[in-house]
Amino acid sequence: xxxxxxxKQKASKGVGIGIRRVIAYVVxxxxxxxxxxxxxVLFINATRSEGDLNRGFSFLPGGNLAANWTKMLNFPMIxxxxxxxxxxxxxxxxxxxxxxxxxxxxxxxxxxEFRLKKPMFTFIxxxxxxxxxxxVLGFLQLVRxxxxxxxxxxxxxxxxxxxxxxxxxxxxxxxxxxxxxVEAARIDGSGEFRTFNSIxxxxxxxxxxxxxxxxxxxxxNNYFTPSLILxxxxxxxxxxxxxQLRSADWREKDMGxxxxxxxxxxxxxILVYLILSKHIVQGLAMGSVKG
Numbered sequence: 001x002x003x004x005x006x007x008k009q010k011a012s013k014g015v016g017i018g019i020r021r022v023i024a025y026v027v028x029x030x031x032x033x034x035x036x037x038x039x040x041v042l043f044i045n046a047t048r049s050e051g052d053l054n055r056g057f058s059f060l061p062g063g064n065l066a067a068n069w070t071k072m073l074n075f076p077m078i079x080x081x082x083x084x085x086x087x088x089x090x091x092x093x094x095x096x097x098x099x100x101x102x103x104x105x106x107x108x109x110x111x112x113e114f115r116l117k118k119p120m121f122t123f124i125x126x127x128x129x130x131x132x133x134x135x136v137l138g139f140l141q142l143v144r145x146x147x148x149x150x151x152x153x154x155x156x157x158x159x160x161x162x163x164x165x166x167x168x169x170x171x172x173x174x175x176x177x178x179x180x181x182v183e184a185a186r187i188d189g190s191g192e193f194r195t196f197n198s199i200x201x202x203x204x205x206x207x208x209x210x211x212x213x214x215x216x217x218x219x220x221n222n223y224f225t226p227s228l229i230l231x232x233x234x235x236x237x238x239x240x241x242x243x244q245l246r247s248a249d250w251r252e253k254d255m256g257x258x259x260x261x262x263x264x265x266x267x268x269x270i271l272v273y274l275i276l277s278k279h280i281v282q283g284l285a286m287g288s289v290k291g
Contacts, residue, residue: 039266041057042259042262042263042266043061043263044058044059044060044061044062045255045256045259046065046068046256046259046260046262046263047061047062047063047064047065047068047256048061048062048064048256048259049062049064049067049068049254049256050254050255050256052064052256053255053256053259062256064256065260067256068254068256068257068259068260069260071254071257071260072245072257072260072261072264075245075257077233077244078233078241078244078245079233079234079241080238080241080261080264082233082234082236083236083237083238083240083241084238084264084265084268086152086235086236086237086238087220087237087238087239087265087268088268089152090152090155090156090219090226090237091216091219091220091268092216093152093156094155094156094159094160094215094216094219095212095213095215095216095219095272096212097156097159097160098159098160098162098165098211098215099165099208099211099212099215100208101160101161102160102161102162102165102166102169102211103169103173103200103201103204103207103208104196105124105166105169106166106169106170106173107173107177107196107200109121109170110170110173110174110177110179111177111179111182121170124163124166124167125163125167127163128163128164128167132224132225133224136224136225136228139154139158140228140229143229148229149229149230149231150229150230150231150232150235151229151235152235154225154229155219155222155225155226155229159215159219162215165211165214165215168207168210168211169204169207169208169211172204172207173200173204173207176203176204177200177203177204181199182195182199182200185199209276209277210276212272212276213272213273213276216269216272217269217272220238220239220265220268220269221239222237222239223239223240223243226239226240227239227240227243238261238265239265241261242258242261242262242265245257245258245261246258
């Protein structure tokens with residue numbers, strides 16, 4: 001009787017697990033559909049003309065893909081190729097420098113003991129609460145005073161000091177970087193920069209991949225600051241050029257071209273995610289094995 005009761009318990013437990021698994025798959029499929037459907041709508045609209053778009057939504061692609069692409073590339077006073085190159089330069093340098101130096105700052109707060117450690121940590125978190133719009137006037141005056149308008153430096157250098165990235169790195173470092181490992185490297189004669197670059201960075205690679213994606217996308221989609229600094233058409237980034245397409249004269253405005261430009265601007269973001277996502281998966285797998 002006890003054996004039969006145990007078998008029934010195991011069977012009921014297996015059924016419960018199976019039901020929960022089915023529910024989880026259904027929810028994941030639904031969420032994935034809701035996330036990807038809007039990309040499908042975007043790409044479909046990029047193949048349609050202004051007249052087709054005015055007639056309403058269609059699940060089937062139109063026949064205006066080549067025409068929209070040609071019109072986008074030859075749009076007067078707007079060079080999407082140059083805008084793409086400018087966005088790639090700004091976003092790549094911002095993501096690389098931001099993640100590297102934020103990780104270095106987190107390492108300094110985590111591994112060293114000094115008098116102003118706690119006040120400095122609190123100050124960095126307080127800066128995180130200040131929105132960009134509050135400080136933009138003084139920032140613009142500083143940029144103009146230094147003669148850095150129509151230059152990428154004001155878009156790259158200030159973005160290196162990112163309190164959000166620092167905080168994430170600090171929290172991740174507390175879970176993966178024991179101080180005993182740092183002490184052992186110092187005893188073996190390793191310098192501080194060598195310890196950081198050879199020991200700390202490989203451990204932080206999953207977190208750096210996540211923050212590199214976020215930093216890249218944030219810089220790539222940034223319209224507010226570049227629109228205030230970049231005035232030369234050859235220096236403008238993609239968000240500014242797309243806004244110019246949307247605000248074009250009614251005789252030249254074509255929403256099919258606008259959708260094509262938005263689709264064109266999304267591909268580098270997808271490429272960056274595909275390149276860095278393997279590091280995220282590796283980090284999750286390593287964490288599950290260690291647990």
